[in-house]
Amino acid sequence: MWFEAVSGLRINLEKSELIPVGRVENINDVALNFGCRVGSLPSTYLGLPLGAPFKTVSVWDGVEERFRKRLARWKRQYLSKGGRATLIRSTLSNLPIYFMSLLKLPSSVRRRLEQIQRDFLWGVGNLERKPHLETWVADVWDPLAEGGWSPCFSRVLNDWEVEEAERFLEHLHGKRVLGDVEDMVVWTKTKSRKFSAKSLYLALEADCPVLFPSSCIWNGWVQPKISFFAWEAAWGKTLTLDLVQKRGWSLANRCFMCLENEETMDLLLLHCSKTKALWELLFTLVGASWVLPSSVRETFLSWHGSFVGKKRKKVWRATPLHIFWTVWKTRNRLAFKDD
Structure with missing residues (x-):
């Protein structure tokens, strides 16, 4: 009282x-x-376990459950990738870091939390159907058949994919499975045969003679959703009509902006007549004379702003990302205006 x-x-x-x-x-x-x-005992006090063995994995069950609730899959339908990344950082700072101030995070729990983050960040929606990729060797290897290999593709090939499928079959030809060995999934780019994101990036860099402009894309002056779009555009992974066709959809391909040429990411963001007018206006305002490169990636790599001065340099470096984002949003409004 x-x-x-x-x-x-x-x-x-x-x-x-x-x-x-x-x-x-x-x-x-x-x-x-x-x-x-x-x-x-055991119980909880201020969200922390009280009286439980601190080294047991079960201590983290409550954190993992709250992690799943905060990053529920249905939420990602209403957030951009930048919004998803912001929510992930907020969840990390509020939940596990509080526990880690007193307890050591077990590696098994860390892997589960990372998996929840990846699913939330890169997923699309609850109704998304992803293609299954890791068929076992035993399913496609028949030692009695001619050649030994009988792979089954998940869908009918498009005309432009036939040559690539032929190269794949030629690569398999001559390879033999010896002995009665159990199937295993291995990653050949590491000595441990285990996958890591670092080894994947190193393998991609080895096959790519052009550097990736990560410092230009992940810009502190730019919203995360815009940086995510620029990152996908630089890798050529944004769903323009040419990529939609390659995924098996029968659609007429015509740029929604100019209605003149087939739509590709480089054409839409750089060389479309409507987009060109926007770039020319920008160069006129700053007094620059410059020919745009052929691709989005090359544009980022060659984008320098020494002539605009120190005060405007940060704004200048963020300019192409905002132009790309503006063009993409305008394109989508034209594409889906009747939906």
Whole structure:
């Protein structure tokens, strides 16, 4: 009563527990006098486990469950990739870091939390159907058949994919499976045969003679959703009509902006007549004379702003990302205006 009178706060006895340590006589009578219930160890206090072995994985079950609720898959339908990344960072700072200030994060829990983050960031929606990729060797290897290999494709090939499929079959030809060995999934780019994101990037860099403009794309002056779009555009992964066709959709391919040429990412963001007018206006305003490169990636790599001065340099470096984003949003409004 004195505490409530001095602080202006009220103790909620309905949420309070009396937890005995060791043997306590008449514990129920004591709890009745206090007006609370009797609890037991292990329990939680301020969100942290109390009385549980701190090295056990089960201590983190509550964190993982709250992690899944905060990053529920249905939420990603209403957020851009930048919004998803912001929510992931917020969830990381609020939940596991609080625990890690006192307890060591087990590697198995870390992997599960990372998987939840990846699914939330890169997924599309609850109704998304992803193609299954890791067919076992035993499913496509027949030692009695001519050549030994009989792969089955998940769909009918398009005309422009036939040559690539032929190269794949030629690569398989001559390869033999020896002995009765159990199928295993291995990653040949590492000595441990285990996949890592670093080894994938190193392998991609080795096959790509042009550097990737990561410092230009992940710009602190640009919203994350715009950087994500620029990153996908630089890799050629944004769904323009040419890529939609390659995924098996029968659509007429015509640029939604100029209605003149077939739509590709480089054409839409750089060389479309409507987009060119926007770039020419920009160069006129800053007094620059420059011919746009052939691709989005080359544009980022060659984008320098020494002539605009130090005060405008940061704004200049962010300019192509905002132009790309503006063109893409305009294109989508034209594409889906009747939906």
